[in-house]
Amino acid sequence: QAQLVQSGGGAVQPGGSLSLSCAASGTSIYFGLVAWYRQAPGKQRELVAQISTGGNTNYADSVKGRFTIARDNAKDTVYLQMNSLKPEDTAVYYCHADTSWGQGTQVTVSS
Numbered sequence: 001q002a003q004l005v006q007s008g009g010g011a012v013q014p015g016g017s018l019s020l021s022c023a024a025s026g027t028s029i030y031f032g033l034v035a036w037y038r039q040a041p042g043k044q045r046e047l048v049a050q051i052s053t054g055g056n057t058n059y060a061d062s063v064k065g066r067f068t069i070a071r072d073n074a075k076d077t078v079y080l081q082m083n084s085l086k087p088e089d090t091a092v093y094y095c096h097a098d099t100s101w102g103q104g105t106q107v108t109v110s111s
Contacts, residue, residue, distance in 0.1 A: 002027040002100045009093065009105035016109070017083045022095030022102050024076040032098050034071060034078045038091035038107075048093070049080060062088075085109040 008020040020036065035050035049059045049069040057069055068081040078095060087109050095102040 002097055004095050004097060004100050004102040006093075006095055006102040006105045009107045011108040011110065012085055013111050014086055014109055016085050017081070018085065018107055019082065020080040020093055020095075020105055020107075022078045022080075022097075024097065024100075027098075028076055034095065034097045036069060036078075036080045036093055036095055038089075038093045040088075040091040043091075045094070051078065082107070087111075 002024040003026045005023050005025065006020060009018060012018050022034070033050055033052050036048040037045050038048050039045040047060055048063055049057065049067055051057050051069045051071050053073070059067060066082065066084045069078065071078045082089065089107060090109050091107060092104045093107055094104050
């Protein structure tokens with residue numbers, strides 16, 4: 001089972017950008033679908049974006065055109081670039097691969 005270690009995130013004003021990274025150790029995630037989820041206070045965890053081994057991507061409608069998911073298979077790392085951030089993007093973001101979850105990273109968008 002892979003261990004997923006997240007980095008990045010933080011606080012930014014509306015319209016700003018942040019990036020997240022998710023690095024796997026222990027077991028490669030090379031052959032798997034990797035996804036980013038988020039959970040805002042009082043809400044259910046929701047899928048934000050996912051990427052296949054071959055690079056096919058899928059995004060939630062709420063982030064299309066603003067977020068980009070990418071992976072570096074050689075580094076066993078998946079990234080989430082978040083642009084034009086909105087207050088409603090505020091949440092704890094989690095990466096997920098196979099049966100593993102990252103530790104969660106807070107993203108706060110506020111003026």
